[in-house]
Amino acid sequence: MTTITILGAGAMGSALSRPVTDAGWDVRLWGTWLDDHLVDAIEAGEPHPRTGAVVPSSVRAYRSAQLEEALDGADVVVMSVASVGVPKVTELALEGISQADALWLTSKGFCPDEAGRIQLLPDAIRAIAARRGATLPPLVAIAGPVKANECAAGLPTATIFGCRDGEVSRRYAAEAATPVYAIAHTDDEVGVEVCAPMKNVYAIALGIADGLGEATGTPHHNLKAAAFAQAVREMSLLGARLGAHPDTAYGLPGVGDLEVTGLSGRNKVYGVRIGRGEEPREALAEMDRLEQTVEGVPAAGLARTLVDQLGGGLAEELPLLAAVCAILEGVPDVQATVAGAVLPRRG
Ligand SMILES: NC(=O)c1ccc[n+]([C@@H]2O[C@H](COP(=O)([O-])OP(=O)(O)OC[C@H]3O[C@@H](n4cnc5c(N)ncnc54)[C@H](O)[C@@H]3O)[C@@H](O)[C@H]2O)c1
Structure with a gap:
Protein backbone atom coordinates (compact mmCIF):
# COMPACT_ATOMS: atom_id res chain seq x y z
CA MET A 1 0.00 0.00 0.00
CA THR A 2 1.32 3.47 -0.89
CA THR A 3 1.87 5.76 2.09
CA ILE A 4 1.33 9.45 1.41
CA THR A 5 2.17 12.29 3.80
CA ILE A 6 0.42 15.58 3.10
CA LEU A 7 2.19 18.64 4.52
CA GLY A 8 -0.36 21.30 5.45
CA ALA A 9 -3.74 20.59 7.05
CA GLY A 10 -5.48 23.59 5.47
CA ALA A 11 -8.27 23.47 2.90
CA MET A 12 -6.36 21.82 0.07
CA GLY A 13 -4.19 19.47 2.13
CA SER A 14 -7.19 18.10 3.98
CA ALA A 15 -9.26 17.95 0.78
CA LEU A 16 -6.63 15.86 -1.02
CA SER A 17 -6.81 13.31 1.79
CA ARG A 18 -10.24 12.30 0.50
CA PRO A 19 -9.43 11.01 -3.03
CA VAL A 20 -6.17 9.34 -2.00
CA THR A 21 -8.00 7.57 0.83
CA ASP A 22 -10.66 6.47 -1.65
CA ALA A 23 -7.87 5.24 -3.95
CA GLY A 24 -6.82 2.90 -1.15
CA TRP A 25 -3.68 4.72 0.01
CA ASP A 26 -2.42 5.02 3.58
CA VAL A 27 -2.83 8.75 4.33
CA ARG A 28 -1.08 10.98 6.86
CA LEU A 29 -1.92 14.68 7.25
CA TRP A 30 0.59 16.95 8.97
CA GLY A 31 -0.50 20.35 10.30
CA THR A 32 1.98 23.22 10.56
CA TRP A 33 2.37 25.31 13.71
CA LEU A 34 -0.53 27.40 12.35
CA ASP A 35 -2.89 24.43 12.04
CA ASP A 36 -3.46 23.20 15.61
CA HIS A 37 -7.11 24.27 15.58
CA LEU A 38 -7.60 22.45 12.27
CA VAL A 39 -5.99 19.26 13.62
CA ASP A 40 -8.24 19.56 16.71
CA ALA A 41 -11.32 19.50 14.45
CA ILE A 42 -9.97 16.60 12.36
CA GLU A 43 -9.19 14.54 15.47
CA ALA A 44 -12.63 15.28 16.90
CA GLY A 45 -14.26 14.00 13.69
CA GLU A 46 -15.78 17.44 13.12
CA PRO A 47 -16.10 19.07 9.69
CA HIS A 48 -12.87 20.75 8.63
CA PRO A 49 -13.33 24.47 9.37
CA ARG A 50 -12.18 25.50 5.85
CA THR A 51 -13.99 22.92 3.68
CA GLY A 52 -16.99 21.90 5.78
CA ALA A 53 -16.19 18.24 5.06
CA VAL A 54 -15.17 15.59 7.58
CA VAL A 55 -11.70 14.19 6.88
CA PRO A 56 -11.88 10.38 6.39
CA SER A 57 -11.49 8.63 9.74
CA SER A 58 -8.60 6.47 8.51
CA VAL A 59 -6.42 9.56 7.91
CA ARG A 60 -3.82 9.95 10.64
CA ALA A 61 -3.30 13.56 11.72
CA TYR A 62 0.04 14.85 13.03
CA ARG A 63 0.89 18.11 14.75
CA SER A 64 3.82 20.36 13.86
CA ALA A 65 6.19 18.77 16.41
CA GLN A 66 5.54 15.30 14.88
CA LEU A 67 6.97 16.03 11.43
CA GLU A 68 9.64 13.34 11.54
CA GLU A 69 7.09 10.71 12.56
CA ALA A 70 4.68 11.88 9.85
CA LEU A 71 7.37 11.54 7.17
CA ASP A 72 8.87 8.26 8.33
CA GLY A 73 8.61 5.73 5.48
CA ALA A 74 6.39 7.94 3.27
CA ASP A 75 6.37 6.91 -0.40
CA VAL A 76 4.88 10.20 -1.56
CA VAL A 77 5.13 13.60 0.16
CA VAL A 78 2.76 16.41 -0.80
CA MET A 79 3.63 20.08 -0.26
CA SER A 80 0.26 21.72 0.39
CA VAL A 81 1.04 24.86 2.36
CA ALA A 82 0.53 28.44 1.20
CA SER A 83 3.34 29.47 -1.17
CA VAL A 84 4.84 31.81 1.43
CA GLY A 85 5.47 28.80 3.69
CA VAL A 86 6.98 26.53 1.02
CA PRO A 87 10.68 27.41 1.62
CA LYS A 88 10.48 26.88 5.38
CA VAL A 89 8.44 23.67 5.21
CA THR A 90 10.79 22.34 2.49
CA GLU A 91 13.78 22.99 4.77
CA LEU A 92 12.08 21.27 7.70
CA ALA A 93 10.90 18.25 5.70
CA LEU A 94 13.87 17.87 3.37
CA GLU A 95 15.19 14.62 4.81
CA GLY A 96 11.82 12.87 4.55
CA ILE A 97 11.18 14.32 1.10
CA SER A 98 14.53 13.11 -0.23
CA GLN A 99 13.75 9.57 0.95
CA ALA A 100 10.34 9.48 -0.79
CA ASP A 101 9.65 8.29 -4.34
CA ALA A 102 8.00 11.59 -5.33
CA LEU A 103 7.19 15.07 -4.08
CA TRP A 104 3.79 16.34 -5.13
CA LEU A 105 3.02 20.05 -5.04
CA THR A 106 -0.42 21.65 -4.72
CA SER A 107 0.99 24.99 -3.50
CA LYS A 108 0.70 27.76 -6.06
CA GLY A 109 2.88 30.83 -6.38
CA PHE A 110 6.17 32.41 -7.34
CA CYS A 111 9.19 32.52 -5.07
CA PRO A 112 12.01 35.09 -5.27
CA ASP A 113 15.53 33.74 -4.69
CA GLU A 114 18.12 35.54 -2.56
CA ALA A 115 19.17 37.69 -5.55
CA GLY A 116 15.55 38.67 -6.19
CA ARG A 117 15.12 36.52 -9.29
CA ILE A 118 11.63 35.10 -9.52
CA GLN A 119 11.40 31.32 -9.58
CA LEU A 120 8.58 28.87 -10.07
CA LEU A 121 7.96 26.86 -6.90
CA PRO A 122 9.54 23.59 -8.15
CA ASP A 123 12.74 25.47 -8.98
CA ALA A 124 12.69 27.15 -5.57
CA ILE A 125 12.39 23.73 -3.91
CA ARG A 126 15.20 22.31 -6.09
CA ALA A 127 17.43 25.26 -5.16
CA ILE A 128 16.85 24.67 -1.43
CA ALA A 129 17.69 20.98 -1.85
CA ALA A 130 20.82 21.78 -3.88
CA ARG A 131 22.05 24.22 -1.20
CA ARG A 132 21.66 21.50 1.42
CA GLY A 133 23.27 18.82 -0.78
CA ALA A 134 20.03 16.79 -0.79
CA THR A 135 18.71 14.79 -3.73
CA LEU A 136 15.06 15.30 -4.57
CA PRO A 137 12.75 12.64 -5.96
CA PRO A 138 10.71 13.52 -9.09
CA LEU A 139 8.47 16.52 -8.52
CA VAL A 140 4.82 16.36 -9.58
CA ALA A 141 3.01 19.70 -9.94
CA ILE A 142 -0.75 19.46 -9.35
CA ALA A 143 -3.14 21.96 -10.91
CA GLY A 144 -6.46 22.28 -12.68
CA PRO A 145 -9.98 23.30 -11.64
CA VAL A 146 -10.09 22.01 -8.06
CA LYS A 147 -12.01 23.82 -5.35
CA ALA A 148 -10.93 22.24 -2.09
CA ASN A 149 -14.44 22.04 -0.61
CA GLU A 150 -15.86 20.17 -3.62
CA CYS A 151 -12.91 17.78 -3.76
CA ALA A 152 -13.30 17.14 -0.01
CA ALA A 153 -17.00 16.46 -0.50
CA GLY A 154 -16.24 13.84 -3.15
CA LEU A 155 -17.82 15.81 -6.02
CA PRO A 156 -16.64 15.12 -9.59
CA THR A 157 -13.28 16.81 -10.13
CA ALA A 158 -10.69 16.91 -12.91
CA THR A 159 -7.10 17.68 -12.03
CA ILE A 160 -3.77 17.41 -13.85
CA PHE A 161 -0.40 16.12 -12.71
CA GLY A 162 2.67 17.61 -14.41
CA CYS A 163 6.13 16.07 -14.09
CA ARG A 164 9.23 16.56 -16.27
CA ASP A 165 9.30 12.77 -16.45
CA GLY A 166 5.99 12.11 -18.20
CA GLU A 167 6.05 8.47 -17.15
CA VAL A 168 5.98 9.50 -13.47
CA SER A 169 2.95 11.78 -13.90
CA ARG A 170 1.22 9.07 -15.96
CA ARG A 171 1.82 6.43 -13.29
CA TYR A 172 0.55 8.53 -10.36
CA ALA A 173 -2.41 9.77 -12.43
CA ALA A 174 -3.42 6.14 -12.86
CA GLU A 175 -2.72 5.07 -9.27
CA ALA A 176 -4.38 7.98 -7.40
CA ALA A 177 -7.50 8.40 -9.56
CA THR A 178 -10.95 7.49 -8.29
CA PRO A 179 -14.29 7.43 -10.14
CA VAL A 180 -14.86 11.08 -9.11
CA TYR A 181 -11.26 12.36 -8.95
CA ALA A 182 -10.00 12.13 -12.52
CA ILE A 183 -6.34 12.93 -13.17
CA ALA A 184 -4.93 14.05 -16.51
CA HIS A 185 -1.16 14.03 -16.90
CA THR A 186 1.52 15.94 -18.78
CA ASP A 187 5.30 16.35 -18.88
CA ASP A 188 4.85 20.14 -18.97
CA GLU A 189 5.73 20.99 -15.37
CA VAL A 190 6.45 24.61 -16.30
N1 LIG B 1 -8.25 25.96 -1.70
C1 LIG B 1 -8.22 25.46 -2.92
O1 LIG B 1 -9.27 25.20 -3.53
C2 LIG B 1 -6.90 25.16 -3.58
C3 LIG B 1 -6.92 24.41 -4.71
C4 LIG B 1 -5.72 24.09 -5.32
C5 LIG B 1 -4.54 24.56 -4.78
N2 LIG B 1 -4.54 25.34 -3.68
C6 LIG B 1 -3.24 25.83 -3.19
O2 LIG B 1 -2.84 25.06 -2.05
C7 LIG B 1 -2.08 25.90 -1.17
C8 LIG B 1 -2.73 25.85 0.20
O3 LIG B 1 -4.00 26.45 0.06
P1 LIG B 1 -5.20 26.17 1.06
O4 LIG B 1 -6.45 26.49 0.33
O5 LIG B 1 -5.05 24.85 1.70
O6 LIG B 1 -4.95 27.32 2.13
P2 LIG B 1 -5.29 27.35 3.67
O7 LIG B 1 -5.19 28.79 4.07
O8 LIG B 1 -6.53 26.60 4.01
O9 LIG B 1 -4.06 26.56 4.35
C9 LIG B 1 -2.77 27.09 4.21
C10 LIG B 1 -1.75 26.07 4.68
O10 LIG B 1 -0.46 26.70 4.57
C11 LIG B 1 0.14 26.80 5.86
N3 LIG B 1 0.81 28.09 5.96
C12 LIG B 1 0.26 29.32 5.79
N4 LIG B 1 1.20 30.28 5.99
C13 LIG B 1 2.34 29.62 6.30
C14 LIG B 1 3.66 30.05 6.63
N5 LIG B 1 3.99 31.35 6.66
N6 LIG B 1 4.59 29.11 6.90
C15 LIG B 1 4.27 27.78 6.85
N7 LIG B 1 3.04 27.32 6.56
C16 LIG B 1 2.10 28.24 6.28
C17 LIG B 1 -1.01 26.69 6.85
O11 LIG B 1 -0.52 26.23 8.11
C18 LIG B 1 -1.92 25.69 6.15
O12 LIG B 1 -1.45 24.37 6.36
C19 LIG B 1 -2.09 27.31 -1.77
O13 LIG B 1 -0.89 27.57 -2.44
C20 LIG B 1 -3.27 27.26 -2.74
O14 LIG B 1 -3.14 28.14 -3.82
C21 LIG B 1 -5.69 25.62 -3.04
Whole structure:
Protein backbone atom coordinates (compact mmCIF):
# COMPACT_ATOMS: atom_id res chain seq x y z
CA MET A 1 0.00 0.00 0.00
CA THR A 2 1.32 3.47 -0.89
CA THR A 3 1.87 5.76 2.09
CA ILE A 4 1.33 9.45 1.41
CA THR A 5 2.17 12.29 3.80
CA ILE A 6 0.42 15.58 3.10
CA LEU A 7 2.19 18.64 4.52
CA GLY A 8 -0.36 21.30 5.45
CA ALA A 9 -3.74 20.59 7.05
CA GLY A 10 -5.48 23.59 5.47
CA ALA A 11 -8.27 23.47 2.90
CA MET A 12 -6.36 21.82 0.07
CA GLY A 13 -4.19 19.47 2.13
CA SER A 14 -7.19 18.10 3.98
CA ALA A 15 -9.26 17.95 0.78
CA LEU A 16 -6.63 15.86 -1.02
CA SER A 17 -6.81 13.31 1.79
CA ARG A 18 -10.24 12.30 0.50
CA PRO A 19 -9.43 11.01 -3.03
CA VAL A 20 -6.17 9.34 -2.00
CA THR A 21 -8.00 7.57 0.83
CA ASP A 22 -10.66 6.47 -1.65
CA ALA A 23 -7.87 5.24 -3.95
CA GLY A 24 -6.82 2.90 -1.15
CA TRP A 25 -3.68 4.72 0.01
CA ASP A 26 -2.42 5.02 3.58
CA VAL A 27 -2.83 8.75 4.33
CA ARG A 28 -1.08 10.98 6.86
CA LEU A 29 -1.92 14.68 7.25
CA TRP A 30 0.59 16.95 8.97
CA GLY A 31 -0.50 20.35 10.30
CA THR A 32 1.98 23.22 10.56
CA TRP A 33 2.37 25.31 13.71
CA LEU A 34 -0.53 27.40 12.35
CA ASP A 35 -2.89 24.43 12.04
CA ASP A 36 -3.46 23.20 15.61
CA HIS A 37 -7.11 24.27 15.58
CA LEU A 38 -7.60 22.45 12.27
CA VAL A 39 -5.99 19.26 13.62
CA ASP A 40 -8.24 19.56 16.71
CA ALA A 41 -11.32 19.50 14.45
CA ILE A 42 -9.97 16.60 12.36
CA GLU A 43 -9.19 14.54 15.47
CA ALA A 44 -12.63 15.28 16.90
CA GLY A 45 -14.26 14.00 13.69
CA GLU A 46 -15.78 17.44 13.12
CA PRO A 47 -16.10 19.07 9.69
CA HIS A 48 -12.87 20.75 8.63
CA PRO A 49 -13.33 24.47 9.37
CA ARG A 50 -12.18 25.50 5.85
CA THR A 51 -13.99 22.92 3.68
CA GLY A 52 -16.99 21.90 5.78
CA ALA A 53 -16.19 18.24 5.06
CA VAL A 54 -15.17 15.59 7.58
CA VAL A 55 -11.70 14.19 6.88
CA PRO A 56 -11.88 10.38 6.39
CA SER A 57 -11.49 8.63 9.74
CA SER A 58 -8.60 6.47 8.51
CA VAL A 59 -6.42 9.56 7.91
CA ARG A 60 -3.82 9.95 10.64
CA ALA A 61 -3.30 13.56 11.72
CA TYR A 62 0.04 14.85 13.03
CA ARG A 63 0.89 18.11 14.75
CA SER A 64 3.82 20.36 13.86
CA ALA A 65 6.19 18.77 16.41
CA GLN A 66 5.54 15.30 14.88
CA LEU A 67 6.97 16.03 11.43
CA GLU A 68 9.64 13.34 11.54
CA GLU A 69 7.09 10.71 12.56
CA ALA A 70 4.68 11.88 9.85
CA LEU A 71 7.37 11.54 7.17
CA ASP A 72 8.87 8.26 8.33
CA GLY A 73 8.61 5.73 5.48
CA ALA A 74 6.39 7.94 3.27
CA ASP A 75 6.37 6.91 -0.40
CA VAL A 76 4.88 10.20 -1.56
CA VAL A 77 5.13 13.60 0.16
CA VAL A 78 2.76 16.41 -0.80
CA MET A 79 3.63 20.08 -0.26
CA SER A 80 0.26 21.72 0.39
CA VAL A 81 1.04 24.86 2.36
CA ALA A 82 0.53 28.44 1.20
CA SER A 83 3.34 29.47 -1.17
CA VAL A 84 4.84 31.81 1.43
CA GLY A 85 5.47 28.80 3.69
CA VAL A 86 6.98 26.53 1.02
CA PRO A 87 10.68 27.41 1.62
CA LYS A 88 10.48 26.88 5.38
CA VAL A 89 8.44 23.67 5.21
CA THR A 90 10.79 22.34 2.49
CA GLU A 91 13.78 22.99 4.77
CA LEU A 92 12.08 21.27 7.70
CA ALA A 93 10.90 18.25 5.70
CA LEU A 94 13.87 17.87 3.37
CA GLU A 95 15.19 14.62 4.81
CA GLY A 96 11.82 12.87 4.55
CA ILE A 97 11.18 14.32 1.10
CA SER A 98 14.53 13.11 -0.23
CA GLN A 99 13.75 9.57 0.95
CA ALA A 100 10.34 9.48 -0.79
CA ASP A 101 9.65 8.29 -4.34
CA ALA A 102 8.00 11.59 -5.33
CA LEU A 103 7.19 15.07 -4.08
CA TRP A 104 3.79 16.34 -5.13
CA LEU A 105 3.02 20.05 -5.04
CA THR A 106 -0.42 21.65 -4.72
CA SER A 107 0.99 24.99 -3.50
CA LYS A 108 0.70 27.76 -6.06
CA GLY A 109 2.88 30.83 -6.38
CA PHE A 110 6.17 32.41 -7.34
CA CYS A 111 9.19 32.52 -5.07
CA PRO A 112 12.01 35.09 -5.27
CA ASP A 113 15.53 33.74 -4.69
CA GLU A 114 18.12 35.54 -2.56
CA ALA A 115 19.17 37.69 -5.55
CA GLY A 116 15.55 38.67 -6.19
CA ARG A 117 15.12 36.52 -9.29
CA ILE A 118 11.63 35.10 -9.52
CA GLN A 119 11.40 31.32 -9.58
CA LEU A 120 8.58 28.87 -10.07
CA LEU A 121 7.96 26.86 -6.90
CA PRO A 122 9.54 23.59 -8.15
CA ASP A 123 12.74 25.47 -8.98
CA ALA A 124 12.69 27.15 -5.57
CA ILE A 125 12.39 23.73 -3.91
CA ARG A 126 15.20 22.31 -6.09
CA ALA A 127 17.43 25.26 -5.16
CA ILE A 128 16.85 24.67 -1.43
CA ALA A 129 17.69 20.98 -1.85
CA ALA A 130 20.82 21.78 -3.88
CA ARG A 131 22.05 24.22 -1.20
CA ARG A 132 21.66 21.50 1.42
CA GLY A 133 23.27 18.82 -0.78
CA ALA A 134 20.03 16.79 -0.79
CA THR A 135 18.71 14.79 -3.73
CA LEU A 136 15.06 15.30 -4.57
CA PRO A 137 12.75 12.64 -5.96
CA PRO A 138 10.71 13.52 -9.09
CA LEU A 139 8.47 16.52 -8.52
CA VAL A 140 4.82 16.36 -9.58
CA ALA A 141 3.01 19.70 -9.94
CA ILE A 142 -0.75 19.46 -9.35
CA ALA A 143 -3.14 21.96 -10.91
CA GLY A 144 -6.46 22.28 -12.68
CA PRO A 145 -9.98 23.30 -11.64
CA VAL A 146 -10.09 22.01 -8.06
CA LYS A 147 -12.01 23.82 -5.35
CA ALA A 148 -10.93 22.24 -2.09
CA ASN A 149 -14.44 22.04 -0.61
CA GLU A 150 -15.86 20.17 -3.62
CA CYS A 151 -12.91 17.78 -3.76
CA ALA A 152 -13.30 17.14 -0.01
CA ALA A 153 -17.00 16.46 -0.50
CA GLY A 154 -16.24 13.84 -3.15
CA LEU A 155 -17.82 15.81 -6.02
CA PRO A 156 -16.64 15.12 -9.59
CA THR A 157 -13.28 16.81 -10.13
CA ALA A 158 -10.69 16.91 -12.91
CA THR A 159 -7.10 17.68 -12.03
CA ILE A 160 -3.77 17.41 -13.85
CA PHE A 161 -0.40 16.12 -12.71
CA GLY A 162 2.67 17.61 -14.41
CA CYS A 163 6.13 16.07 -14.09
CA ARG A 164 9.23 16.56 -16.27
CA ASP A 165 9.30 12.77 -16.45
CA GLY A 166 5.99 12.11 -18.20
CA GLU A 167 6.05 8.47 -17.15
CA VAL A 168 5.98 9.50 -13.47
CA SER A 169 2.95 11.78 -13.90
CA ARG A 170 1.22 9.07 -15.96
CA ARG A 171 1.82 6.43 -13.29
CA TYR A 172 0.55 8.53 -10.36
CA ALA A 173 -2.41 9.77 -12.43
CA ALA A 174 -3.42 6.14 -12.86
CA GLU A 175 -2.72 5.07 -9.27
CA ALA A 176 -4.38 7.98 -7.40
CA ALA A 177 -7.50 8.40 -9.56
CA THR A 178 -10.95 7.49 -8.29
CA PRO A 179 -14.29 7.43 -10.14
CA VAL A 180 -14.86 11.08 -9.11
CA TYR A 181 -11.26 12.36 -8.95
CA ALA A 182 -10.00 12.13 -12.52
CA ILE A 183 -6.34 12.93 -13.17
CA ALA A 184 -4.93 14.05 -16.51
CA HIS A 185 -1.16 14.03 -16.90
CA THR A 186 1.52 15.94 -18.78
CA ASP A 187 5.30 16.35 -18.88
CA ASP A 188 4.85 20.14 -18.97
CA GLU A 189 5.73 20.99 -15.37
CA VAL A 190 6.45 24.61 -16.30
CA GLY A 191 3.12 25.15 -18.06
CA VAL A 192 1.22 23.77 -15.08
CA GLU A 193 3.23 25.86 -12.61
CA VAL A 194 2.85 29.11 -14.58
CA CYS A 195 -0.93 28.84 -14.85
CA ALA A 196 -1.40 28.02 -11.16
CA PRO A 197 -0.49 31.45 -9.71
CA MET A 198 -1.36 33.49 -12.82
CA LYS A 199 -4.98 32.41 -12.81
CA ASN A 200 -5.27 33.91 -9.31
CA VAL A 201 -4.04 37.25 -10.71
CA TYR A 202 -6.49 37.14 -13.60
CA ALA A 203 -9.40 36.04 -11.39
CA ILE A 204 -9.09 39.47 -9.75
CA ALA A 205 -9.84 41.02 -13.17
CA LEU A 206 -12.83 38.70 -13.68
CA GLY A 207 -14.13 39.68 -10.24
CA ILE A 208 -13.73 43.35 -11.12
CA ALA A 209 -16.05 42.87 -14.12
CA ASP A 210 -18.64 41.27 -11.83
CA GLY A 211 -18.23 44.10 -9.30
CA LEU A 212 -18.71 46.71 -12.04
CA GLY A 213 -21.95 44.93 -12.90
CA GLU A 214 -23.10 45.12 -9.28
CA ALA A 215 -22.12 48.77 -8.95
CA THR A 216 -23.86 49.92 -12.13
CA GLY A 217 -26.79 47.50 -12.17
CA THR A 218 -25.73 46.47 -15.69
CA PRO A 219 -23.86 43.21 -16.23
CA HIS A 220 -20.34 43.51 -17.62
CA HIS A 221 -20.32 40.01 -19.08
CA ASN A 222 -18.80 41.12 -22.38
CA LEU A 223 -15.90 42.74 -20.56
CA LYS A 224 -15.50 39.67 -18.35
CA ALA A 225 -15.39 37.33 -21.35
CA ALA A 226 -12.85 39.53 -23.13
CA ALA A 227 -10.74 39.55 -19.96
CA PHE A 228 -11.01 35.75 -19.75
CA ALA A 229 -9.74 35.30 -23.31
CA GLN A 230 -6.89 37.75 -22.78
CA ALA A 231 -5.94 36.07 -19.50
CA VAL A 232 -5.60 32.69 -21.20
CA ARG A 233 -3.54 34.23 -24.00
CA GLU A 234 -1.21 35.87 -21.44
CA MET A 235 -0.77 32.63 -19.46
CA SER A 236 0.15 30.89 -22.69
CA LEU A 237 2.65 33.59 -23.72
CA LEU A 238 4.32 33.75 -20.31
CA GLY A 239 4.52 29.96 -20.14
CA ALA A 240 6.02 29.75 -23.62
CA ARG A 241 8.76 32.22 -22.66
CA LEU A 242 9.65 29.96 -19.74
CA GLY A 243 9.74 26.83 -21.90
CA ALA A 244 6.16 25.59 -21.45
CA HIS A 245 4.01 24.16 -24.18
CA PRO A 246 1.77 27.06 -25.35
CA ASP A 247 -1.28 24.75 -25.39
CA THR A 248 -1.12 23.94 -21.66
CA ALA A 249 -2.87 27.23 -20.83
CA TYR A 250 -5.79 26.20 -23.04
CA GLY A 251 -6.49 23.07 -20.99
CA LEU A 252 -7.25 22.19 -17.36
CA PRO A 253 -4.38 24.22 -15.76
CA GLY A 254 -5.31 27.47 -17.56
CA VAL A 255 -8.84 27.69 -18.94
CA GLY A 256 -10.16 25.11 -16.47
CA ASP A 257 -8.67 26.61 -13.33
CA LEU A 258 -9.39 30.19 -14.42
CA GLU A 259 -13.05 29.32 -14.91
CA VAL A 260 -13.45 27.85 -11.43
CA THR A 261 -11.40 30.62 -9.80
CA GLY A 262 -13.42 33.30 -11.58
CA LEU A 263 -16.70 31.79 -10.34
CA SER A 264 -15.90 31.93 -6.65
CA GLY A 265 -13.00 32.16 -4.26
CA ARG A 266 -10.94 34.78 -2.53
CA ASN A 267 -9.28 36.36 -5.58
CA LYS A 268 -12.56 36.79 -7.39
CA VAL A 269 -14.28 38.18 -4.25
CA TYR A 270 -11.46 40.69 -3.85
CA GLY A 271 -11.91 41.77 -7.48
CA VAL A 272 -15.66 42.19 -6.94
CA ARG A 273 -14.96 44.54 -4.05
CA ILE A 274 -12.70 46.67 -6.26
CA GLY A 275 -15.23 46.66 -9.10
CA ARG A 276 -17.91 47.83 -6.67
CA GLY A 277 -15.73 50.83 -5.87
CA GLU A 278 -13.75 49.84 -2.78
CA GLU A 279 -10.20 51.17 -2.58
CA PRO A 280 -7.89 48.18 -3.34
CA ARG A 281 -5.68 48.53 -0.26
CA GLU A 282 -8.65 48.94 2.08
CA ALA A 283 -10.43 45.99 0.45
CA LEU A 284 -7.30 43.87 0.95
CA ALA A 285 -7.04 44.90 4.60
CA GLU A 286 -10.68 43.90 5.08
CA MET A 287 -10.03 40.52 3.44
CA ASP A 288 -7.05 40.08 5.80
CA ARG A 289 -9.27 40.86 8.79
CA LEU A 290 -11.60 38.09 7.56
CA GLU A 291 -8.57 35.73 7.33
CA GLN A 292 -9.03 35.56 3.55
CA THR A 293 -5.59 35.42 1.95
CA VAL A 294 -5.69 36.84 -1.59
CA GLU A 295 -2.80 35.00 -3.24
CA GLY A 296 -3.30 36.86 -6.54
CA VAL A 297 -2.05 40.12 -5.02
CA PRO A 298 1.54 39.07 -4.23
CA ALA A 299 1.50 36.89 -7.37
CA ALA A 300 0.72 39.95 -9.52
CA GLY A 301 3.74 41.87 -8.22
CA LEU A 302 6.05 38.88 -8.52
CA ALA A 303 4.76 38.10 -12.02
CA ARG A 304 5.46 41.67 -13.11
CA THR A 305 9.01 41.41 -11.78
CA LEU A 306 9.42 38.06 -13.57
CA VAL A 307 8.18 39.57 -16.84
CA ASP A 308 10.61 42.48 -16.47
CA GLN A 309 13.43 40.04 -15.80
CA LEU A 310 12.53 38.04 -18.92
CA GLY A 311 12.49 41.25 -21.01
CA GLY A 312 12.38 41.07 -24.80
CA GLY A 313 9.11 43.01 -25.10
CA LEU A 314 7.11 40.47 -23.10
CA ALA A 315 5.62 43.15 -20.83
CA GLU A 316 3.85 44.77 -23.82
CA GLU A 317 2.27 41.43 -24.67
CA LEU A 318 0.72 41.08 -21.22
CA PRO A 319 -1.46 44.20 -20.88
CA LEU A 320 -3.97 42.56 -18.52
CA LEU A 321 -1.21 41.75 -16.04
CA ALA A 322 -0.13 45.40 -16.23
CA ALA A 323 -3.74 46.54 -15.76
CA VAL A 324 -4.25 44.40 -12.64
CA CYS A 325 -0.98 45.74 -11.18
CA ALA A 326 -2.04 49.33 -11.94
CA ILE A 327 -5.44 48.76 -10.32
CA LEU A 328 -3.86 47.26 -7.20
CA GLU A 329 -1.76 50.42 -6.99
CA GLY A 330 -4.93 52.54 -7.07
CA VAL A 331 -5.36 53.74 -10.66
CA PRO A 332 -8.73 55.57 -10.61
CA ASP A 333 -10.80 54.37 -13.60
CA VAL A 334 -10.99 50.61 -13.11
CA GLN A 335 -13.42 49.91 -15.95
CA ALA A 336 -11.36 51.84 -18.52
CA THR A 337 -8.15 50.19 -17.28
CA VAL A 338 -9.48 46.65 -17.76
CA ALA A 339 -11.18 47.54 -21.05
CA GLY A 340 -8.01 49.18 -22.38
CA ALA A 341 -6.10 45.97 -21.67
CA VAL A 342 -8.51 43.41 -23.10
CA LEU A 343 -10.51 44.99 -25.95
CA PRO A 344 -8.74 44.44 -29.27
CA ARG A 345 -7.10 47.65 -30.48
CA ARG A 346 -8.67 49.48 -33.45
CA GLY A 347 -6.89 49.50 -36.78
N1 LIG B 1 -8.25 25.96 -1.70
C1 LIG B 1 -8.22 25.46 -2.92
O1 LIG B 1 -9.27 25.20 -3.53
C2 LIG B 1 -6.90 25.16 -3.58
C3 LIG B 1 -6.92 24.41 -4.71
C4 LIG B 1 -5.72 24.09 -5.32
C5 LIG B 1 -4.54 24.56 -4.78
N2 LIG B 1 -4.54 25.34 -3.68
C6 LIG B 1 -3.24 25.83 -3.19
O2 LIG B 1 -2.84 25.06 -2.05
C7 LIG B 1 -2.08 25.90 -1.17
C8 LIG B 1 -2.73 25.85 0.20
O3 LIG B 1 -4.00 26.45 0.06
P1 LIG B 1 -5.20 26.17 1.06
O4 LIG B 1 -6.45 26.49 0.33
O5 LIG B 1 -5.05 24.85 1.70
O6 LIG B 1 -4.95 27.32 2.13
P2 LIG B 1 -5.29 27.35 3.67
O7 LIG B 1 -5.19 28.79 4.07
O8 LIG B 1 -6.53 26.60 4.01
O9 LIG B 1 -4.06 26.56 4.35
C9 LIG B 1 -2.77 27.09 4.21
C10 LIG B 1 -1.75 26.07 4.68
O10 LIG B 1 -0.46 26.70 4.57
C11 LIG B 1 0.14 26.80 5.86
N3 LIG B 1 0.81 28.09 5.96
C12 LIG B 1 0.26 29.32 5.79
N4 LIG B 1 1.20 30.28 5.99
C13 LIG B 1 2.34 29.62 6.30
C14 LIG B 1 3.66 30.05 6.63
N5 LIG B 1 3.99 31.35 6.66
N6 LIG B 1 4.59 29.11 6.90
C15 LIG B 1 4.27 27.78 6.85
N7 LIG B 1 3.04 27.32 6.56
C16 LIG B 1 2.10 28.24 6.28
C17 LIG B 1 -1.01 26.69 6.85
O11 LIG B 1 -0.52 26.23 8.11
C18 LIG B 1 -1.92 25.69 6.15
O12 LIG B 1 -1.45 24.37 6.36
C19 LIG B 1 -2.09 27.31 -1.77
O13 LIG B 1 -0.89 27.57 -2.44
C20 LIG B 1 -3.27 27.26 -2.74
O14 LIG B 1 -3.14 28.14 -3.82
C21 LIG B 1 -5.69 25.62 -3.04
